[in-house]
Amino acid sequence: MTRFSAFSLFAKALSGHQNWPEQWPDAAPKPAYDAIIVGGGGHGLGAAYYLAKKYGITNVAVLEKGWIGGGNTGRNTTIIRSNYLYDESAHLYDHAVKLWDGLSQELNYNIMFSKRGVMMLAHNVHDVQSLQRHINANRLNGVDNEWLTPEQAKAYCPPLNISPDARHPVLGAALQRRGGTARHDSVAWGYARAAAALGVDIIQNCAVTGIRRDANGAVEGVETTRGYIASKRVGVSAAGNTSVIMHMAGLDFPLESYPLQALVSEPIKPTFPCVVMSNTVHAYMSQSDKGELVIGAGTDQYVSYSQRGALHIVEHTLAAICEIFPIYRRMRMLRTWGGIVDVTPDRSPILGKTPVKGLYVNCGWGTGGFKATPGAGDLLAYTMAKDEPHYINAPFNLDRFRNGRLIDEAAAAAVAH
Amino acid sequence: MILIHCPYCDEKRPEIEFANAGQAHIARPLDPSGQTDAEWEAYLFIRANPRGRHHERWRHVHGCGRFFNAVRDTVTDKFEATYKAGEPRR
Numbered sequence: 001m002t003r004f005s006a007f008s009l010f011a012k013a014l015s016g017h018q019n020w021p022e023q024w025p026d027a028a029p030k031p032a033y034d035a036i037i038v039g040g041g042g043h044g045l046g047a048a049y050y051l052a053k054k055y056g057i058t059n060v061a062v063l064e065k066g067w068i069g070g071g072n073t074g075r076n077t078t079i080i081r082s083n084y085l086y087d088e089s090a091h092l093y094d095h096a097v098k099l100w101d102g103l104s105q106e107l108n109y110n111i112m113f114s115k116r117g118v119m120m121l122a123h124n125v126h127d128v129q130s131l132q133r134h135i136n137a138n139r140l141n142g143v144d145n146e147w148l149t150p151e152q153a154k155a156y157c158p159p160l161n162i163s164p165d166a167r168h169p170v171l172g173a174a175l176q177r178r179g180g181t182a183r184h185d186s187v188a189w190g191y192a193r194a195a196a197a198l199g200v201d202i203i204q205n206c207a208v209t210g211i212r213r214d215a216n217g218a219v220e221g222v223e224t225t226r227g228y229i230a231s232k233r234v235g236v237s238a239a240g241n242t243s244v245i246m247h248m249a250g251l252d253f254p255l256e257s258y259p260l261q262a263l264v265s266e267p268i269k270p271t272f273p274c275v276v277m278s279n280t281v282h283a284y285m286s287q288s289d290k291g292e293l294v295i296g297a298g299t300d301q302y303v304s305y306s307q308r309g310a311l312h313i314v315e316h317t318l319a320a321i322c323e324i325f326p327i328y329r330r331m332r333m334l335r336t337w338g339g340i341v342d343v344t345p346d347r348s349p350i351l352g353k354t355p356v357k358g359l360y361v362n363c364g365w366g367t368g369g370f371k372a373t374p375g376a377g378d379l380l381a382y383t384m385a386k387d388e389p390h391y392i393n394a395p396f397n398l399d400r401f402r403n404g405r406l407i408d409e410a411a412a413a414a415v416a417h
Numbered sequence: 418m419i420l421i422h423c424p425y426c427d428e429k430r431p432e433i434e435f436a437n438a439g440q441a442h443i444a445r446p447l448d449p450s451g452q453t454d455a456e457w458e459a460y461l462f463i464r465a466n467p468r469g470r471h472h473e474r475w476r477h478v479h480g481c482g483r484f485f486n487a488v489r490d491t492v493t494d495k496f497e498a499t500y501k502a503g504e505p506r507r
Contacts, residue, residue: 241468243464243465243466243467243468244467244468252459252463252464252465253463253464253466254458254462254463254464255464255466256439256464256466257466257491301436301437302437302473302489302494303440303466303471303473303491304491304492304494305468305491305492306491306492306493306494308494310418310419310432311418312418312432312433345461345462401458401461401462401463402454402455402457402458403454404454
């Protein structure tokens with residue numbers, strides 16, 4: 001693997017950037033591995049990287065049915081934050097935020113993590129009370145979050161309309177300064193490159209079509225479109241398609257898959273310095289380094305695997321954006337797209353073991369999985385390596401839907417997750 | 418936006434007139450106190466979530482207000498059929 005540095009950039013510039021080697025090899029499947037990860041998104045690639053890096057399991061394959069990072073990793077709005085209400089969630093998401101710090105250096109890959117701050121708006125008395133409760137809960141858990149007056153919010157994000165007669169008046173905001181954005185594609189590529197350098201096979205265009213189990217019911221391998229691959233440890237990190245994979249192992253999951261949409265505007269000069277979320281009117285926005293406004297819309301109301309959403313969902317979000325940030329009213333939108341998100345009944349993920357021996361799962365991140373990428377990868381790797389969950393992901397087990405210990409972030413995170 | 422046929426109004430109307438009400442044909446237990454934890458889990462939380470043919474409930478909230486069932490393909494989003502509540506599963 002070529003180490004990226006200012007010197008290597010300069011040296012390759014002298015030859016017109018013609019001689020860069022491939023960043024990682026396009027591997028073909030071997031007959032057997034010590035561990036298999038199903039799903040080549042950020043979470044799966046991260047799990048493979050940490051398996052090799054931290055837990056010494058390097059004979060690992062990542063199986064991706066399409067191309068690396070072509071699913072939700074390349075379709076999200078790249079927001080990173082950890083201001084979740086409940087203790088379990090705060091620990092889980094803050095574990096990821098801590099790993100985001102320094103990830104560029106660790107992977108030798110610029111993932112463009114920008115701690116520009118995530119600001120959540122309060123539009124009514126209920127919002128004020130709810131956000132202040134969040135701030136207090138977050139601080140007790142060591143997660144930074146602070147209250148801003150409307151004037152302070154306007155100073156932090158000048159395009160914000162705080163006039164008292166606005167359609168959605170701003171009564172204040174909660175700001176997590178450690179939150180921000182990262183370049184989503186780079187996260188997938190950085191993990192893939194670093195994992196491949198440690199011996200992991202990254203196998204694209206390889207869909208899993210079956211899970212083979214031995215006489216005792218334990219996993220012994222997976223059937224794929226590129227042949228049978230043996231492994232006694234299989235981690236599934238397949239987002240919206242998790243239910244489909246789990247059916248192959250005879251498991252029914254508490255998941256439903258919905259299309260979630262996002263869109264970007266034409267690129268403009270830097271005008272929007274942070275991330276702003278408004279859960280009440282459901283709009284959230286940031287500006288990419290290319291200059292596009294990146295806007296997150298909502299999910300469709302019905303189960304679907306179509307990777308397309310309906311236009312009225314986008315219209316609803318844009319109506320709110322135009323009211324909260326009137327300066328953007330005349331902007332044109334360039335692209336919209338959809339990704340399929342797997343949603344659990346309590347809106348918290350499932351990360352741990354399954355009733356099938358050797359089968360592990362990382363799913364249910366719903367509309368907010370990107371922020372957790374390094375943490376989810378690390379914890380899935382830990383769980384697969386030790387055959388038991390880390391204390392951080394232990395509460396996010398499958399059993400909670402039977403014993404009732406739900407982690408009900410549904411009310412806490414509202415729609416924008 | 419998808420167009421949905423309401424079997425009561427007998428009209429194809431835009432999706433915004435309707436509310437999706439989740440998976441169809443889930444029967445509430447007749448003897449709630451006799452249920453095990455696993456049975457409650459299956460009733461409350463476990464969902465088919467198929468990639469393909471899916472049975473679901475819709476409610477014509479901005480029309481007749483009534484619930485009905487539908488069969489839809491979750492990859493193409495095309496409806497195969499809609500039928501009145503109480504009719505057998507298609």
